[in-house]
Amino acid sequence: MLKIAKDKLPELLQAWAGGAKVFVPQDKGGVSVFLPWEGQGNLTLGEGNTLEPPKDLFFPRTETMYRYQVQGKEASLIEVPSLEEKRVLVGVRSCDARSLLLMDDVFLTRGYVDEFYRQRRENTRVVALACTAASPTCFCTAFGIDPGRAEGVDVQMWPVAGGYLLEGVTEAGRELLGQGSSLLAEAGAENIPAAAKPGLAVETSGVTEKLQRMFEHPYWTAVSRKCLGCGACTYLCPTCHCFDIQGENRGNSGYKFRCWDSCMFSEYTRMAGGHNPRPSKKERLRNRFLHKLQYFPERYGKFACVGCGRCLDRCPVNVDITRVIREVKEVTL
Amino acid sequence: MSSIQEQMRARARELLTRGEVKMVIGWEKGTFWYLSPPAFITEPEDCDRLVWDEFCTNNLAKYLLDYKFTEDKIALFVKGCDSRGIIRLLQDNQIDREKVYLIGIKCPGVRDGRQAAALGEERRSEAPLAEKCRYCTHPEPVIFDELLQDEGGAAIREAQATPEGRFAEVARLEAMSPDERYAFWTGEYDRCLRCYACRNICPACNCRECIFDRSQSGWCGKQMQRSENMFFAITRAMHVAGRCIECGECERVCPEGIPIMALNKKIIKDLNELFGEYEAGVDLEARPPLGQYKLDDPEEFH
Numbered sequence: 001m002l003k004i005a006k007d008k009l010p011e012l013l014q015a016w017a018g019g020a021k022v023f024v025p026q027d028k029g030g031v032s033v034f035l036p037w038e039g040q041g042n043l044t045l046g047e048g049n050t051l052e053p054p055k056d057l058f059f060p061r062t063e064t065m066y067r068y069q070v071q072g073k074e075a076s077l078i079e080v081p082s083l084e085e086k087r088v089l090v091g092v093r094s095c096d097a098r099s100l101l102l103m104d105d106v107f108l109t110r111g112y113v114d115e116f117y118r119q120r121r122e123n124t125r126v127v128a129l130a131c132t133a134a135s136p137t138c139f140c141t142a143f144g145i146d147p148g149r150a151e152g153v154d155v156q157m158w159p160v161a162g163g164y165l166l167e168g169v170t171e172a173g174r175e176l177l178g179q180g181s182s183l184l185a186e187a188g189a190e191n192i193p194a195a196a197k198p199g200l201a202v203e204t205s206g207v208t209e210k211l212q213r214m215f216e217h218p219y220w221t222a223v224s225r226k227c228l229g230c231g232a233c234t235y236l237c238p239t240c241h242c243f244d245i246q247g248e249n250r251g252n253s254g255y256k257f258r259c260w261d262s263c264m265f266s267e268y269t270r271m272a273g274g275h276n277p278r279p280s281k282k283e284r285l286r287n288r289f290l291h292k293l294q295y296f297p298e299r300y301g302k303f304a305c306v307g308c309g310r311c312l313d314r315c316p317v318n319v320d321i322t323r324v325i326r327e328v329k330e331v332t333l
Numbered sequence: 334m335s336s337i338q339e340q341m342r343a344r345a346r347e348l349l350t351r352g353e354v355k356m357v358i359g360w361e362k363g364t365f366w367y368l369s370p371p372a373f374i375t376e377p378e379d380c381d382r383l384v385w386d387e388f389c390t391n392n393l394a395k396y397l398l399d400y401k402f403t404e405d406k407i408a409l410f411v412k413g414c415d416s417r418g419i420i421r422l423l424q425d426n427q428i429d430r431e432k433v434y435l436i437g438i439k440c441p442g443v444r445d446g447r448q449a450a451a452l453g454e455e456r457r458s459e460a461p462l463a464e465k466c467r468y469c470t471h472p473e474p475v476i477f478d479e480l481l482q483d484e485g486g487a488a489i490r491e492a493q494a495t496p497e498g499r500f501a502e503v504a505r506l507e508a509m510s511p512d513e514r515y516a517f518w519t520g521e522y523d524r525c526l527r528c529y530a531c532r533n534i535c536p537a538c539n540c541r542e543c544i545f546d547r548s549q550s551g552w553c554g555k556q557m558q559r560s561e562n563m564f565f566a567i568t569r570a571m572h573v574a575g576r577c578i579e580c581g582e583c584e585r586v587c588p589e590g591i592p593i594m595a596l597n598k599k600i601i602k603d604l605n606e607l608f609g610e611y612e613a614g615v616d617l618e619a620r621p622p623l624g625q626y627k628l629d630d631p632e633e634f635h
Binding site: 028029030031051061062136137200222225226228229230231232234235236244246248257259260261262265266267281312314316317318320322323 | 363364365368370371372373391395396399450520521524526527528529530532533534546547548549554555556557558582585586588589590
């Protein structure tokens, strides 16, 4: 167990920045987001979770997949450069650390490996930061997540008086700590602070089985009435991973890109002939909850929610997944 | 006299029991004390869910579009800004006046839920006025079928609200150089997630199908990047030009905190200067400056 003084943290980030691009929560126009560390910046490590989850760093909002060029009758493809840049992601909370493991399931398993995701994921070391205080909207423990220790990370950090405790979890993590050895002092593990107690609680057991029998239930009409059908929940969600692939064609050249998409939008399921199997917000909102609480558990054996609370914090009309889980369990079939 | 909340519940119950309306749209308590999201009541026994407190922020007018093609009459509680949303929808021929029953509330201004949460419940009374209420010019409903009576009497607008400061932010942005202004707006809209919350809450955004839901049309790419984000922002601002009722909901619902109203207010200010003072959604008969042509129009018509 190692310790660093709070005012030395920028130096540690700087040391890591020597061999990698470092991303850390910083203030940008009044909101906390993961931004590259460029020697100085307004760190927001002590102020709850970031507004946006780190998923954009692995699965960007928009990315070019390939370019093409047409000359006469010949067409040639131009591959995008491989994503070899080494990165260190600092200040990831336990909920978001879990979300990366869930995204691994989607992008790396079941017979297909998404190369864009794989390269970014393999080239990134994750330094987690434990939560000692929870936001009112937090409910990570409902999904078996420990706010005091993240899963699948390289280094675990804990905030303590005057600084941070650090523990190298993987070989790569210990190597990172080695790079900052002059800034780090030995510390006792007894100083690890108590983990936060999330403010919201919800019991998830049995919800998947109940949902399997509720597809046509009138509950979905009632719960969707206030929904605006915007994509704020899906775009701020650390586990929502739907994307669209489109092309931009300019004369003899163009590119294919993929970008985030949202099941809350009408275009998401609209067929070429105009038919839409999810014609209203009722079907779209139902899909969002079924994906998180039924389809994903059926496919991967895990819920696709990590209890970060971003959706219910930013939903303009307070659509609350914890309330939906409770109500689903209560409705009569 | 009973409180606004008691009157609300009583009136909703009467209207539903007598079958005069099929649904009442108001507000109820949400997950936290600082949230009062929209409520949709169809049964008389559910009317006690309705609340009236300082967090009844949502403009409810837009929900009427969800029931546009039903025959049912719907009752709606309207604050000043909500009622202006109703005028917007009526002027745009989106709803039938006969199918809506409007219960007006003189609004003292709602509080900022996010800032209230930060202060904590014990300091609830100190929560500042919501940004959207700070420059409110019409706290009283401009259209209604009945008006609930408040306990206090006439003086209702908070001393904090100063309509005079309505264009202060616009003036600040106008004073910037073009490069500074470009840097400001691109900085803001680089964060835009294109979640369309601003559009979806807006009573002026009532197109049957929005061009941003037709990415294959080629007008605006689906890429979340500067050029497409700016195209979205400018297109929406110009499309609500002269029609924005200044309810401020677009800015409130933006998950990224983009100051959308500064863009809308810039256009309102320009329209006032070009065509004379006009407030959208106040007078059902007053035609919007960009929705009419006069022979003495300052712009020549070629």
